[in-house]
Amino acid sequence: MTMKRRNFILGLAAAASIPILPATRKAYAQQAGSFIGNVTARWNADGREMTLIEPFGYIDPSGKAWEVPVGTTVDGASIPQFFWSIIGGPFDGMYRNASVVHDFYCQVKTRPYRDVHRVFRDAMGTSGVSERKAFLMYHAVNRFGPRWDNVTVDPKCLVIDDHYDFAACSRNAAPALPVPELNRENLQAFIDDVEGNVDEQDIATLRDSLSEVR
Structure with missing residues (x-):
């Protein structure tokens, strides 16, 4: 068995174990965090991607900064499209800020x-997304979202300033690792795993969406 295959299998095993939602909301409520600025962007000609025209950022509950530079192009693809039915879309309402931060770091x-x-989970909480919804979306990206072995080591991509070259840093980022396929079997297993920890309506929506999956 190759090392890459072994890492993939270990990753699947780890992702399959979804903890129970905490019984109290105290821990979630303490995940305040704060955003730096607002998402200001222009829609690109394809009607799906948007490019930031002002810097944006997030300070997570531990105090760590997650800056997103001008020129970043995002499309919400870091959130598997199957789960868009739960949030309406990655750039809708309370999910926009968290999605922009998540998209940027998934690309570079x-x-x-x-x-x-x-x-992504923390930023959803800061935006006011409910604990159960944030739990669901976090585990969705943790199981089916992008993965990579090594972080980008180019020093120019680690310093976020007015000269950040988003296109080059995205192009030279670490190779993606394989993730579980968004097929009916894997999605059914995921829904079964999170049921009881998320809202019944969201479970019903996901089960209805399964009819469109092969």
Whole structure:
């Protein structure tokens, strides 16, 4: 068995274990965090991607900064489209800020993917997303979202300033690792795993969406 295949299998095993939602809301409420600025962007000609025209950022509950530079192009693809039915779309309402931060770091890969997925959860909480919804979306990206082994080591991609070259840093980022396929079997297993920890309506929506999956 190759090392890459072994890492993939170990990753699947780890992702399959979803903890029970905490019984109290105290821990979640303490995940305040704060955003730096507002998402200001222009829609690109394709009607799906948007490019930031002002810097944006997030300070997570531990005080770590997650800056997003001008010129960043995002499309919400870091959130598997199957789960868009739950949130309406990655740039809708309370999910926009968290999605922009998540998209950027999933493209340049300058930090471990587990940290990037966790900050998506934290940023959702800061935006006012409910604990159960944030739990669902976090575990969705943790199981089916982007993964990579190594972070980008180019020093120019680690310093976020007015001269940041988003296109080059994205192009030279660490290779993506394989993730579980978004097929009916894997999605059914995921829904079964999170049921009881998320809202019944969201479970019903996901089960209805399964009819469109092969």
